[in-house]
Amino acid sequence: MKHLFTLLLFIPLFGFSQMALEQQLDSISTSDEATSFLKENKPKQGKLFTFNKEKHKTRLANDLFNLSKGGKKVIRTDFKKTYYKVIDKAEVDYIKFNIIVIDASKTTVEEAIEKRDKVLAQYKEGYRFKDLAKHYSTGRTAKKGGDTGWIKAGEMSAAFDEVAFNENHAIDDIFSIDDIENKKYYLAVKTENKTPIEEIVVLKFSENIE
Structure with missing residues (x-):
C-alpha cells in the first residue's frame, strides 16, 4: 500500500515535468534559443539538425517537412519520448x-x-x-x-x-x-x-x- 501511495505521488510530478518541458519547447523560436536550451537541459539528449529536402528522404524527414515553422512531432516508445520541433524553414x-x-x-x-x-x-x-x-x-x-x-x-x-x-x-x-x-x-x-x-x-x- 505504501509503495502504491508513493507511485501515485510520483505520477503527478512526472506529468508536471513533462508539461514544463513541453512549455519550454513551445517557447523556443530561434536557433540561438534552441542552443541555449540544449546547454541547460542535458545536451547529450538533444541536438540541432538541418534537413535538406533533396538529401533527406526518410519518412521522419517527410513528416517534419510537412510541419509549419514552430510545428512539433512527438515519438513515444515504452522507455523514451522524443520531441522534434521545426525551428526554421526556408529555401536555400x-x-x-x-x-x-x-x-x-x-x-x-x-x-x-x-x-x-x-x-x-x-x-x-x-x-x-x-x-x-x-x-x-x-x-x-x-x-x-x-x-x-x-x-x-x-x-x-x-x-x-x-x-x-x-x-x-x-x-x-x-x-x-x-x-x-x-x-x-x-x-x-x-x-x-x-x-x-x-x-x-x-x-x-x-x-x-x-
Whole structure:
C-alpha cells in the first residue's frame, strides 16, 4: 500500500515535468534559443539538425517537412519520448559540382599546380572528368567521381565559394580554384545550376520515461 501511495505521488510530478518541458519547447523560436536550451537541459539528449529536402528522404524527414515553422512531432516508445520541433524553414540556394582536389600540404605549390595542369590537359584530350577525379583527386568526393552532390555556400572554403558560387559559370564549364590558405588546388565543373531547395532546422530532444 505504501509503495502504491508513493507511485501515485510520483505520477503527478512526472506529468508536471513533462508539461514544463513541453512549455519550454513551445517557447523556443530561434536557433540561438534552441542552443541555449540544449546547454541547460542535458545536451547529450538533444541536438540541432538541418534537413535538406533533396538529401533527406526518410519518412521522419517527410513528416517534419510537412510541419509549419514552430510545428512539433512527438515519438513515444515504452522507455523514451522524443520531441522534434521545426525551428526554421526556408529555401536555400544549392549548386552541384564535380571537383578534383590537388592537395599541396605534402608537396610544393608549384608541383600541385603542375599536377593540376596535367589533369586539365588530359581532360581536354577527352578523358572523362569522373575517371580523372577517381585517379587524381585527394578529396572525399574522389570515389564518387568528384560529385559534390547539392552543396550551398559555406560548406566549402571561402576561396572555393568566391569562385564557384560568386562567379558566373555555365553548365559543364571547367575552371580552377586556388585555396591558398588550405593548400588545396581545384579543378571544378558545374553540373547543376543554382536551385532553391527547402531546408528546415529541427531541434530534437529525448527524455527517458521512468
